[in-house]
Amino acid sequence: MPESGSDQDWNQLIRDELPSALRLAVRLCGNVHDAEDLVQETVLRAVRSLHMFRRDSSFRTWFFRILINAFRSFHARQRHEQTGPDTLTDLPDRQPDLADKMDQQETGSRVAEEVSLLPERQREVLVLIVYEAQSAAEVAEMLGITVQNVYSNLSAARATLKQRLTSLNVVKSYDD
Numbered sequence: 001m002p003e004s005g006s007d008q009d010w011n012q013l014i015r016d017e018l019p020s021a022l023r024l025a026v027r028l029c030g031n032v033h034d035a036e037d038l039v040q041e042t043v044l045r046a047v048r049s050l051h052m053f054r055r056d057s058s059f060r061t062w063f064f065r066i067l068i069n070a071f072r073s074f075h076a077r078q079r080h081e082q083t084g085p086d087t088l089t090d091l092p093d094r095q096p097d098l099a100d101k102m103d104q105q106e107t108g109s110r111v112a113e114e115v116s117l118l119p120e121r122q123r124e125v126l127v128l129i130v131y132e133a134q135s136a137a138e139v140a141e142m143l144g145i146t147v148q149n150v151y152s153n154l155s156a157a158r159a160t161l162k163q164r165l166t167s168l169n170v171v172k173s174y175d176d
Contacts, residue, residue, distance in 0.1 A: 010047075010050055013059050013063075014043060014046060014047070014063070017059070017060055017063050017064075018039065018043075020060070020064075020132065021039050021042060021063065021064070021067055022035060022036070022039050023131070023132070024064065024067060024127060024128070024131070024132055025038040025039050025042075025067060025071070027112070027115065027127040027131050027132075028068075028071045028123065028124065028127055029071070029074070029116075030112060030113065030115075030116035034074070037074075038067065038070055038071055038074055039067070041070045041074070042063070042066050042067040042070045045066050045069075045070055046062075046063055046066050049066065057141055061138060061141055061142055064128075064132075064142050065141075065142045065143075065144075068124055068142060068143065071124075072120065075120060110165070110168065111161075111165065114161055114164050114165060114168075115127070115161065117164075118157050118160060118161070121143070121145075121153050122153045122154075122156055122157035122160070123157065124139075124143060124153075125139055125143070125150055125153040125154050125157060126153075126154060126157040126158070126161075128142065128143075129150070129154055136150045136151060136154075
């Protein structure tokens, strides 16, 4: 971590985080185009805020927190502009045998779509824990919440996904 904060050192730290940041952004946004815009906005915010980095957390945690805050702003703007369905119940009916016709890529797309429909906090927690392999403590620090809140949101997100994906016949329920 650069002590003096030379531009070259900071640039390298940011460059090192770009692949992970883009992965996280794609999972939060649901598409590459918006994710690239989000990462660009994150880099701009990070560069403007380098003087505020206190080193009480890792650079990655600080950078991801900026990305998540940028996503929240982006998501709020998007909600105001959105004209499509807001919830899963507003979506058109699906064929009951749709899952039988889907290949693995389509199933992955469906899961990604359902993740994108989760409430914002649940989506953030799920993506950071499941896809980015962050610990509950790291996620709590990034999001400014308690570890218990991380676990509560993760549990709620998993339950919602299980219900939605089971009802869409994307996954089979083993409770029957």
